Amino acid sequence: MTYPADIPAPIAMLAELTYRCPLSCPYCSNPIEMAKKETELDTQIWADVFAQAAKLGVLQLHLSGGEPASRRDLVALVAAARKAGLYTNLITSAIGLTQRRLADLEQAGLDHIQLSLQGTDAEMADRIGGYKGGFERKMQAAKWIVEAGFPLTLNAVVHRQNLHQLPEAIEMAVAMKARRMEVAIVQFHGWAMLNRQGMMPTRAQAEEANEIVAAARKRLKGVMVIDYVPADYHSDYPKRCMGGWGTTGLNVTPDGLVLPCHAAQTIPSLQFENVRDKALADIWYHGAAFNAYRGEDWMQEPCKSCDRRKLDFGGCRCQAMAIAGEAAATDPVCIKSPLHDKMTELAHNLSSGDNVELVYRKSP
Amino acid sequence: MIASAAIPVIPRGVRLHEDKVRGNWVLLAPERTISLDAIGLAILQEIDGTREFEEIVATLAQKYDAPAAQIQGDVSDFITGLTDRRILELSA
Numbered sequence: 001m002t003y004p005a006d007i008p009a010p011i012a013m014l015a016e017l018t019y020r021c022p023l024s025c026p027y028c029s030n031p032i033e034m035a036k037k038e039t040e041l042d043t044q045i046w047a048d049v050f051a052q053a054a055k056l057g058v059l060q061l062h063l064s065g066g067e068p069a070s071r072r073d074l075v076a077l078v079a080a081a082r083k084a085g086l087y088t089n090l091i092t093s094a095i096g097l098t099q100r101r102l103a104d105l106e107q108a109g110l111d112h113i114q115l116s117l118q119g120t121d122a123e124m125a126d127r128i129g130g131y132k133g134g135f136e137r138k139m140q141a142a143k144w145i146v147e148a149g150f151p152l153t154l155n156a157v158v159h160r161q162n163l164h165q166l167p168e169a170i171e172m173a174v175a176m177k178a179r180r181m182e183v184a185i186v187q188f189h190g191w192a193m194l195n196r197q198g199m200m201p202t203r204a205q206a207e208e209a210n211e212i213v214a215a216a217r218k219r220l221k222g223v224m225v226i227d228y229v230p231a232d233y234h235s236d237y238p239k240r241c242m243g244g245w246g247t248t249g250l251n252v253t254p255d256g257l258v259l260p261c262h263a264a265q266t267i268p269s270l271q272f273e274n275v276r277d278k279a280l281a282d283i284w285y286h287g288a289a290f291n292a293y294r295g296e297d298w299m300q301e302p303c304k305s306c307d308r309r310k311l312d313f314g315g316c317r318c319q320a321m322a323i324a325g326e327a328a329a330t331d332p333v334c335i336k337s338p339l340h341d342k343m344t345e346l347a348h349n350l351s352s353g354d355n356v357e358l359v360y361r362k363s364p
Numbered sequence: 365m366i367a368s369a370a371i372p373v374i375p376r377g378v379r380l381h382e383d384k385v386r387g388n389w390v391l392l393a394p395e396r397t398i399s400l401d402a403i404g405l406a407i408l409q410e411i412d413g414t415r416e417f418e419e420i421v422a423t424l425a426q427k428y429d430a431p432a433a434q435i436q437g438d439v440s441d442f443i444t445g446l447t448d449r450r451i452l453e454l455s456a
Binding site: 009011055056057059060085087089111112114149150151153179180221222223224225227 | 375376377378379381383385386390392394395397447448449450
C-alpha cells in the first residue's frame with residue numbers, strides 16, 4: 001500500500017496502557033468515561049502495535065495511563081518496545097514501582113522515567129492525588145529510581161492550589177539530579193474540565209510562574225532543562241496543539257483506539273479506529289479523525305488569513321470545541337478570536353472562587 | 365571553548381539511532397529527538413566516553429583534512445550546545 005507523501009510520519013506515540021491508577025488527581029487528562037480492565041489490549045497486541053509504530057516512523061514511545069505500573073506485564077511491554085527500536089519513556093506516579101521491578105525495567109532497556117509530582121509535601125500531594133501515604137511512597141520510589149541511575153524528568157503539575165510550591169518543586173528536581181523538569185500548569189481537558197473553578201490559577205499566579213520559570217532556566221542552564229506549559233486561559237496566543245494535528249504524534253487508548261490527541265474524544269463529530277481492526281499506518285494516513293484537521297483547509301477566519309496559522313495551527317481543537325462549541329473555530333485563547341474577551345473573563349471568574357470542592361477522578 | 369582534556373560522554377538515556385524511515389541519523393534523548401547532519405553525526409561517532417576533546421578534534425581534523433585549529437571551535441560549539449541542554453556530559 002502507498003501512503004500520501006505530503007503527510008509526515010509520526011515521531012511520538014503515547015501508549016495509554018491502562019486507565020487504572022492508584023491516584024485520583026482531579027486534573028487527570030483521561031476521559032471522564034473510561035474503558036475497563038477487561039477491554040485492555042493484551043501484551044501481544046501492544047507488542048505488535050509497537051513494532052508497527054516503529055515501522056511507521058515513531059521514534060519516541062511514552063508509556064502512560066492511568067498508571068502504567070498497574071500493568072503486570074509492564075516489563076514485557078518495555079522489552080517489546082525496545083526490541084522494536086523505540087526510545088522508551090515511562091510516565092509514572094511511581095506508586096507500584098519496587099526496587100525489584102525497577103531492576104527488571106532496567107534489564108528490559110527502559111530509557112527514561114518521568115515522575116509526576118502532585119505537591120512538594122505529603123499534605124498537599126496526598127490531598128491532590130487523593131491517596132493517603134502516596135507522597136511517602138513516591139519519594140521512596142524516586143530515591144530508588146535515582147539510585148538505579150535512570151535519567152529522570154520531574155513533572156510538576158501546578159494549579160491555583162499548589163502554585164506557591166513551584167520554587168520548592170524546582171529545588172526538589174535539582175536535588176533529585178533530574179536532567180529535565182516539566183512545569184505544567186493544568187490544561188483544562190478531561191477531569192480538569194470538571195475542576196476549573198477549583199484549579200484555575202489567578203492571572204497574578206500565572207504571571208509569577210512565568211517569571212519563576214524564566215529565572216530558574218537562566219540559573220540552571222547546563223544543570224537542568226525546564227519545559228514549561230503556561231496557563232493558556234491567561235495567554236494571548238494559543239498552544240501549538242500537538243505540534244500540528246496528525247503531523248507529529250498519536251495516542252493509543254487502553255482499549256486500542258487511535259487518537260490524534262488524548263482529548264480528541266471530546267469532539268463528537270470524530271470517529272476513531274482501533275488497532276484491533278486496522279493497521280496503524282492505515283489509521284495514521286487515511287483515518288478520518290487524523291485527516292479532519294490536517295493542513296489548513298478546515299480553518300475558519302481569523303485563522304485562515306492569519307500569519308500565525310503556521311506557528312500554532314489555530315491552537316487546540318478540543319479547546320475550540322469546549323469553549324466555542326465548534327472544533328474548527330479559532331482557539332478562544334487567541335487574542336484574535338471573537339471569544340477572547342469572554343475567555344479572559346472566564347479565567348478571571350473561575351480563578352476567584354474559594355474553598356471549591358474538588359471532583360476526584362474515578363478509576364474504571 | 366571546551367578544555368582539551370575534558371572527556372565528552374553520551375550519558376545513559378541518550379542514544380544514537382539510525383532513522384531508517386526518514387533516512388537519517390538522530391540522537392534520541394528524554395522528550396527530544398535531534399536530527400543530525402553529516403557533521404553532527406561525525407562528531408558524535410567519535411565520542412566514546414574515553415577520549416579527550418583534543419583527541420576527538422585531532423581525529424576529525426585528520427579524517428576531514430582540515431586544520432585542527434579551524435574545526436575545534438565548531439566541535440566545541442556543537443558539544444556545548446548539547447551539554448547546555450543536558451544531552452551530553454563532560455567529565456574531567
